[in-house]
Amino acid sequence: MLQPASTRTTRLYLALTVLLVGGGCGSPPPLDKQLETLASWTATMQLAKERHGAGAITITYATQLRDRADEAFQQASTTIGQSAQTHSDSAYAAAALDSLRTAIRQLEAEIGS
Amino acid sequence: MKKWAEVALGVVTSIGGFLEVGSIATSAQGGAEFGYQLAWVLVLGTMSLAILMEMTGRLAAVSQRTYADLLRERFGYRFFLLPLVAVFVVSLLVVISEIGGVSIALQIATGIDFRWWAIPTAIVGWFLLWRGNFTIVEQGTAMLGLVAISFAVGALKLHPVWPTLGRAMLPSLPSHDRARYWYLAVSILGASISPYLYLFYSAGAIEDEWTIEHLGVNRVTAGMGNVFGGGLAIATLVTAALVLAPREIKVDRYEQIALVLATPLGRAGLVFFIMTLFITCFGATLEIVLAMAYLLAQGLGWNWSENLKPDKDARFATSYSVLILLAALPIAIGMDPLTLTNISMVATAASLPVTVIPLFVLMNDGDLLNTHVNGWPSNLALVVIALLSIVLLVAALPLQLLGGG
Amino acid sequence: MGALHLSHDVIDAQLVDRQQEKIGRIDELLLELEDGQPPRVATIVIGGVARARRVGRWMLALHRAVHALFGHREEQESRVPFDAVRRIADTIELDVEGDALASMRLERWLATHIVLRIPGGSGERK
Numbered sequence: 001m002l003q004p005a006s007t008r009t010t011r012l013y014l015a016l017t018v019l020l021v022g023g024g025c026g027s028p029p030p031l032d033k034q035l036e037t038l039a040s041w042t043a044t045m046q047l048a049k050e051r052h053g054a055g056a057i058t059i060t061y062a063t064q065l066r067d068r069a070d071e072a073f074q075q076a077s078t079t080i081g082q083s084a085q086t087h088s089d090s091a092y093a094a095a096a097l098d099s100l101r102t103a104i105r106q107l108e109a110e111i112g113s
Numbered sequence: 114m115k116k117w118a119e120v121a122l123g124v125v126t127s128i129g130g131f132l133e134v135g136s137i138a139t140s141a142q143g144g145a146e147f148g149y150q151l152a153w154v155l156v157l158g159t160m161s162l163a164i165l166m167e168m169t170g171r172l173a174a175v176s177q178r179t180y181a182d183l184l185r186e187r188f189g190y191r192f193f194l195l196p197l198v199a200v201f202v203v204s205l206l207v208v209i210s211e212i213g214g215v216s217i218a219l220q221i222a223t224g225i226d227f228r229w230w231a232i233p234t235a236i237v238g239w240f241l242l243w244r245g246n247f248t249i250v251e252q253g254t255a256m257l258g259l260v261a262i263s264f265a266v267g268a269l270k271l272h273p274v275w276p277t278l279g280r281a282m283l284p285s286l287p288s289h290d291r292a293r294y295w296y297l298a299v300s301i302l303g304a305s306i307s308p309y310l311y312l313f314y315s316a317g318a319i320e321d322e323w324t325i326e327h328l329g330v331n332r333v334t335a336g337m338g339n340v341f342g343g344g345l346a347i348a349t350l351v352t353a354a355l356v357l358a359p360r361e362i363k364v365d366r367y368e369q370i371a372l373v374l375a376t377p378l379g380r381a382g383l384v385f386f387i388m389t390l391f392i393t394c395f396g397a398t399l400e401i402v403l404a405m406a407y408l409l410a411q412g413l414g415w416n417w418s419e420n421l422k423p424d425k426d427a428r429f430a431t432s433y434s435v436l437i438l439l440a441a442l443p444i445a446i447g448m449d450p451l452t453l454t455n456i457s458m459v460a461t462a463a464s465l466p467v468t469v470i471p472l473f474v475l476m477n478d479g480d481l482l483n484t485h486v487n488g489w490p491s492n493l494a495l496v497v498i499a500l501l502s503i504v505l506l507v508a509a510l511p512l513q514l515l516g517g518g
Numbered sequence: 519m520g521a522l523h524l525s526h527d528v529i530d531a532q533l534v535d536r537q538q539e540k541i542g543r544i545d546e547l548l549l550e551l552e553d554g555q556p557p558r559v560a561t562i563v564i565g566g567v568a569r570a571r572r573v574g575r576w577m578l579a580l581h582r583a584v585h586a587l588f589g590h591r592e593e594q595e596s597r598v599p600f601d602a603v604r605r606i607a608d609t610i611e612l613d614v615e616g617d618a619l620a621s622m623r624l625e626r627w628l629a630t631h632i633v634l635r636i637p638g639g640s641g642e643r644k
Contacts, residue, residue: 036363043360044369051372056379060224061371068366178608185543186530190569193530244638414532414543415625424640427629 028079031089038076038096041069045103049110062111066104073100116330123334124341125255131159131342132261132349133397134214135207135304135461137390138454140346141373142364143297144353146290149273149281152347154298156282158305159343161498165469167335168476168491169311173318174327176481180315181411183475184468193412196471199464200308200408206457207307208401208440213450214394217367222387228447235441238398242433247320247419250403254396261345261393263374263385268348270377271355278351296516299509300455302501303462305343309404311468316407320419328485352377367451398437406433455517463509465502473499522606524559532609533564535616542621544610545569548597562602562612565595565621596621 028034048065051057077097084090136155143151169180176183185193216230241250287294314335323331352373357364364370371390374382403419406429410417416426423430444450473495476487487495522528528544535541545568550560570581585594596619598612605611616622633639 036361037365039361040363040365043362044372047356047360047362047372047376051375054379056375057371057383058380061221061368061375061383063224064221064368068368072365176608182532186532187526189525189530190545190572194573243636414540416540422639422641423633423636424629427633428625430633430639431628 028083031080031083031085031093034076034080034083035092035096037072038080038100041072042096042100042103045069045100045107049103049107052107052110059111062107066107066111069100069104069107073097073104076100119327119330120333123330124338125252125259131162131305131339132258132264132345132389133304133393134211134390134450134454135307135458136301136346137214137349137370137393138364138367138451139297139300139304139458140349141353141357141370142455143301144350144355144373145357145362145364146297147287147294148354148358149278149351150285150287151294151297151301152278152281152350153284154301155305155343155346155350157284157501158302159339159346161302161501162306162310162343163335163339164491164494164498165306165311165472166314166339167332168472168487168495169315170318170323170331170335171328171485172472172475172482173315174323174331175325175483175485177319177324178481179312179319179407179411180468180472180475181312181408183481184471185412185414187475187478188471192471196308196467197408197412199467200312201405203457203460203464204307204309204401204405205436205440206453206460207309208398208405208436209443209448210450210454210457211394211398211401212441213444213448213453214367214390215398216444217450218387218391218394221368221371221383221390227450228445231441231444232438234395234398235437238395238402239434239437242399242403242419242437243423243430245419247317250396250399250419251317254392254399257392258389258396260385260388263378263382263389264345264348264352267374267377267382267385268351268355271352273351273355290516292512292516294516295508296459296512299462299505299512300458302505303458303460305346306465306498307461308464308468309401312408313400313404316404316411325485349373364451366449398440402433402436402440405436406430456513459509459513459517462502462505464506466499466506469495469499469502527606528610531606533562534609534611535614536611537616538611539616540609541612541614541616541619542596545595546572547600559600562598562600563595564598564619567595594620594623 029037044065048057048062052059052062080093080097081090084093140155143154172183173179178186184196212231212234213227215234216227219225219230219234220227245253318327318331353364353370356362356373356376357369362369362372371383371386374386376382378385407417409415409432410426410429415428417429418426443453473492475481476491476495479486524547529547531544533541533543542564544562545565546563547559548561548563549557551557566581567578570577598614598619602613603610604613617626
């Protein structure tokens with residue numbers, strides 16, 4: 001009695017996986033998601049700068065945050081072009097990348113690296 | 114007097130046991146993206162875990178048998194394979210994530226990349242399991258785990274809006290990103306209700322030689338301990354809601370989470386965060402590999418006890434040794450600990466039916482529990498948890514795909 | 519005392535030897551068929567092969583494949599006459615020496631070849 005039900009669930013899951021993974025792979029995340037991620041890292045850099053200024057975080061830790069933000073920046077700069085379809089999309093993308101770059105530089109200036 | 118010491122110890126153990134890599138990560142993500150709104154999920158998870166722990170503890174104290182032992186004997190080997198495989202797979206994922214948590218804590222402290230810390234962590238953990246006894250594993254990590262209280266201090270210092278937080282204790286629907294909301298809800302439930310917790314707890318009742326006399330201790334430990342533990346998870350969510358959400362910071366990497374304590378508590382906050390992540394994840398690593406070895410040994414009838422020297426239970430000791438070293442490998446080759454944590458929490462949630470539903474049968478077996486069988490309120494609660502676990506099983510994979518990104 | 523349910527109380531029960539050491543579980547029970555006699559429960563089987571057989575043919579094939587990988591040829595299962603049962607309670611006590619059982623070969627091998635070579639592997643309670 002348990003057997004057919006579980007096989008059916010497995011098949012359903014398999015079908016769902018194929019459908020969703022097949023549909024989701026190959027294309028970068030939508031533009032608004034990527035913009036959110038960039039804004040999130042920009043804010044992370046600003047908070048880290050402020051916290052380091054207040055003596056709350058070590059240079060070791062701030063450097064790691066900078067490195068992670070850098071990785072996010074690199075990743076976005078290669079994929080965001082494909083997601084931006086219109087002129088205004090591209091302008092948004094460029095501005096978001098620019099803010100993050102600036103924020104990373106400001107944190108670097110703060111921690112002196 | 115001794116009873117009270119046991120109660121206090123039990124409460125401390127549950128606090129230390131509750132907060133670990135999964136609840137820290139998922140609570141922080143929930144708070145960052147949805148403010149207080151997901152607090153009700155932590156309440157639901159905490160209550161469910163408390164009920165399951167009370168029952169498996171009562172079962173062990175009265176029948177002198179562990180849950181894994183009874184799963185094999187009462188349901189037969191064919192059925193037993195289902196929880197054995199399910200719990201093994203998800204526990205392995207969770208223990209890998211815990212080793213990831215320890216490694217990230219050490220990375221934040223030292224600046225040395227996390228992947229270098231995985232193998233040394235496993236070796237130190239193995240050494241403690243090999244040489245130490247159950248008391249050391251259980252109480253040592255629990256006592257040190259009290260640093261997690263720093264999350265409560267952090268949350269209070271940020272002055273949460275109490276009425277809003279109070280309202281979030283009741284379920285509500287999200288205004289945006291529905292798939293993400295439910296995905297995080299499932300992750301938080303998976304992080305709260307872990308099978309390894311009640312399997313470990315039930316084996317622990319036998320290791321600590323509990324009898325019918327300990328039913329009171331059991332009730333207080335499972336109840337109060339989880340209330341405190343769940344409270345600390347809510348505190349984590351609150352700190353993220355007040356530090357990260359207003360700045361629209363999402364948690365994409367573990368490193369970002371330390372900011373939730375470094376903001377209200379300054380340098381001490383950073384240190385407390387590192388210590389909490391390190392100790393709770395290390396403790397959980399030991400408990401999970403022991404829980405897996407218990408499950409294997411009890412299910413197959415081997416000799417087992419963390420209080421015996423390894424040559425008296427060679428298969429049991431070899432099991433935890435192999436498991437802890439195996440679990441270090443994915444982190445050592447650089448798999449992202451946060452991605453692993455999220456996947457393992459959802460997988461845990463999906464695995465719950467196979468360990469929750471059989472409990473209903475055992476808790477109503479008069480041969481095992483005499484007069485201590487479940488009353489109708491306990492049975493009602495267990496049915497609700499079982500239904501919840503089925504919903505989690507069905508929802509887990511679609512939500513992982515829709516909201517996991 | 520009344521009757522015992524074979525599937526509820528006996529099959530899969532924890533076995534202990536003369537020294538009360540845990541030596542596995544009842545993985546299978548065999549009935550003995552003799553001409554002119556009613557069948558009777560005659561043998562307790564302990565071991566992975568017996569367990570695999572209960573799950574199905576594929577599991578048995580998998581089990582054999584894994585053992586072949588480690589170069590085991592003989593099947594590591596023990597057959598103990600049911601007459602060796604001394605006591606049936608939460609555990610079932612057999613009048614045997616655990617160390618002499620084939621199903622305990624892995625336990626013995628791990629103890630002597632691995633565990634005892636690592637410091638801290640032996641001694642009294644921790």
